[in-house]
Structures are given as C-alpha cells and as structure tokens.
Amino acid sequence: MNALTRTASAYWASSIGKKLVVAITGIVLVLFLAGHMTGNLLLFAGREAFNDYAQFLHHSLHGAGIWIARLGLLAALFLHIAATIALTRQNRAARQPYEYNNTIQASKSSRIMIWTGLTILFFVIYHLMHYTIHAGNSYETYVDPAYLAETGESRHDAWKMVIDGFRVWYVSIFYIISMTVLCSHLGHGVASIFQTLGFNSKKSRPFIERFSWGYTAVIWLGFVSIPVAILIFRYGY
Numbered sequence: 001m002n003a004l005t006r007t008a009s010a011y012w013a014s015s016i017g018k019k020l021v022v023a024i025t026g027i028v029l030v031l032f033l034a035g036h037m038t039g040n041l042l043l044f045a046g047r048e049a050f051n052d053y054a055q056f057l058h059h060s061l062h063g064a065g066i067w068i069a070r071l072g073l074l075a076a077l078f079l080h081i082a083a084t085i086a087l088t089r090q091n092r093a094a095r096q097p098y099e100y101n102n103t104i105q106a107s108k109s110s111r112i113m114i115w116t117g118l119t120i121l122f123f124v125i126y127h128l129m130h131y132t133i134h135a136g137n138s139y140e141t142y143v144d145p146a147y148l149a150e151t152g153e154s155r156h157d158a159w160k161m162v163i164d165g166f167r168v169w170y171v172s173i174f175y176i177i178s179m180t181v182l183c184s185h186l187g188h189g190v191a192s193i194f195q196t197l198g199f200n201s202k203k204s205r206p207f208i209e210r211f212s213w214g215y216t217a218v219i220w221l222g223f224v225s226i227p228v229a230i231l232i233f234r235y236g237y
C-alpha cells in the first residue's frame with residue numbers, strides 16, 4: 001500500500017472523512033441541479049434556443065465534454081451514496097443504548113434523507129430512460145424541422161421531445177412529486193453541507209437555514225414550472 005492509498009483509506013475509515021465526501025459530492029450535485037435547471041428554462045425561449053443548447057451540450061469539446069460531465073456526475077453520485085451508506089452503518093454500530101434518546105431526532109431526519117435519496121435515485125433512472133436513452137420513443141421522430149430546412153442537416157428536436165413527454169399527465173405528476181421529494185432532500189442537504197464544513201455557529205445558523213431553503217425554493221420553482229406550463233397552461237406547439 002503506498003502512502004496515498006494509506007491516507008485515502010484512513011480518511012474513509014474516519015467518520016469526518018466520510019462526512020466530507022458526502023458534503024463535497026453534495027456540492028457537485030447541488031451545482032449540477034442549478035445548471036441543469038437554468039438550461040432547462042431555455043425551453044421557454046423557444047425551440048431554436050433550446051435545441052441550440054442541447055446541441056452545444058452534445059458537441060462541446062468534439063463530443064467529449066458531455067462524457068466528462070457524465071463521468072464526473074456518476075462518480076459524485078456513487079461516492080455520495082457509498083459514503084452515506086458507510087456512515088449510517090458506522091453510526092448504527094457505534095450507538096450505545098443510553099444514547100438512544102439523544103439520537104432519536106438525528107436518526108429520524110437521516111432516515112428521511114435515506115428515503116428521499118432513494119426516491120431521487122429511482123427518479124433519475126426513470127429520467128435517463130425517458131430523455132437520454134429515449135426508451136419507448138424513437139429518436140428519429142424528433143428531428144428539428146427548422147434546422148433541417150435551413151441547413152439541410154438533421155439535429156435532435158429536444159424541445160418537442162420534452163413538450164410531448166410532459167403532455168402525458170401522469171408523467172408530469174410523477175415529475176412534480178419527484179422534484180418535491182428532491183427538494184426536501186436538498187433543503188436538509190444544503191444546510192448539512194455548511195455544518196460539515198464548519199459554518200454552523202449560533203449566529204450563522206438562521207442565515208444558513210434561510211439560504212438552504214431559499215436555494216431549494218428556486219430550484220423547485222424552476223424545475224416544476226416546466227411540467228406545470230406544459231400540462232396546465234398548454235405551453236408548446
């Protein structure tokens with residue numbers, strides 16, 4: 001074992017090491033959500049703007065950009081889950097009977113975090129099948145007509161694909177519920193990141209709470225506005 005592997009495994013064995021892994025990967029995922037939500041809002045700028053954006057994502061760095069982002073996200077998600085599971089096991093093993101009352105509150109909120117986290121995982125798998133792998137719909141049916149007429153080349157009509165997806169009422173309802181669960185996880189998670197990083201004095205706590213729930217509210221409104229606009233206000237073509 002070289003020095004680097006020894007340091008990494010000692011770090012992983014400690015509870016604070018795992019907490020830091022959860023916090024740092026949490027920051028990556030929280031920033032991804034803000035970026036993804038902002039990009040998705042381009043849907044309201046119209047077909048051309050949204051499809052330009054999707055095309056940019058797929059072709060940046062000659063197509064390598066999206067794979068770098070995918071691998072980074074996957075690594076962050078895997079480490080986030082692995083460290084959470086290891087931390088929960090460690091806490092359970094270390095708990096003494098006399099500590100029971102003190103830990104009821106903490107374990108209740110971490111149980112909620114585990115359930116909301118598992119729901120998000122299920123949602124992400126569904127979402128990838130829906131819009132990335134296109135399970136159940138053909139990629140060929142979504143060709144941007146204006147771009148084809150203008151350039152003679154075909155490109156994916158991500159705008160129409162999203163609109164068609166959310167016109168199905170139970171799909172929209174499922175997204176709205178999933179994003180509400182996601183935001184419950186996010187509100188607690190963002191506050192916990194600050195705590196792990198040591199910014200949790202009595203003075204800063206109210207600010208941290210307000211910031212965490214404010215950020216979460218913006219993410220929720222941004223994401224949920226899309227199925228709501230399409231399903232209820234019939235936004236689209």
Ligand code: HEM
Pocket residue numbers: 036040054057066070073120124127128131132158162175179182223224226227
């Ligand atoms: C209204 C809400 C959402 C919409 C309209 C939406 C839309 C999309 C679309 C169109 C894609 C495919 C991009 C492409 O390949 O061109 C995508 C990919 C993705 N979305 Fe979402 N999304 C939403 C919410 C979310 C949420 C809440 C999460 C995370 C919890 C998420 C995580 C992802 C991930 C991980 C990918 C895969 C990126 C890739 O590898 O290509 N999305 N989304």
